[in-house]
Amino acid sequence: MPTFQTCSRHPKAGRFLAACSGCAQELHDLQYGKPAPDPTREAARAALASIGTPAGTFILSATRIGDALIVATDQPPAANFAYAVDVFRLPTAAETDPEQVAPCAPGEWILIDQRGGHRRADVDRMTADSVKYLAEIGITGESATQAA
Incomplete structure (x- = not known):
């Protein structure tokens, strides 16, 4: 049928x-x-790959706020921190201008902040701090989407 x-x-x-x-x-x-497939989680995988995140990293959560992405991960044992929260943003139109010396590719995630901790309990605090950081630099979004 x-x-x-x-x-x-x-x-x-x-x-x-x-x-x-x-x-x-x-x-x-x-x-x-x-x-x-969850588009937020797929974006998180692409963003983590762009910064060379080691194999064995597990995504705990991915939150999209406007043009920014907050990704919380459980790191492999060889990493400096057991848990990390990375903050990415999409490039602006000026950053993708081909006239720039080193233009960014449209849709390429740019790392703007990183946090690390040794306990699972640190992840919620680091994520909240990342949301505050985004608000401080003017990135807000009425519709935040999260993938757990």
Whole structure:
């Protein structure tokens, strides 16, 4: 029986496209209950990869506030801190201007703040401090999205 839900890759196609591996994966995930990828968590993975976060790092939470992203992680044993909270922001139009000496790529996350702690209880405080920091530099958002 064909499904009429559209694929996120082809929203105007009407049905899942048989030739698209992405459509086949999404249809499989829908049929067998696997949740769709969380865009905030995907952004967190990309941001962490851009700063060379070591393998074995577990994302505890990711919060998007306006054009900023706060990512709390459980670090591997070899890291300086057991837990970290990294704050990223998207580049401004001026920073992506090709006339710049070293322009940023549009959509590339820029690290603007880092915090570290040795106890799981430190994560909530570090996250709250990061939200305050963003407010201090003028990044606020009415609709903060969080992925746990």
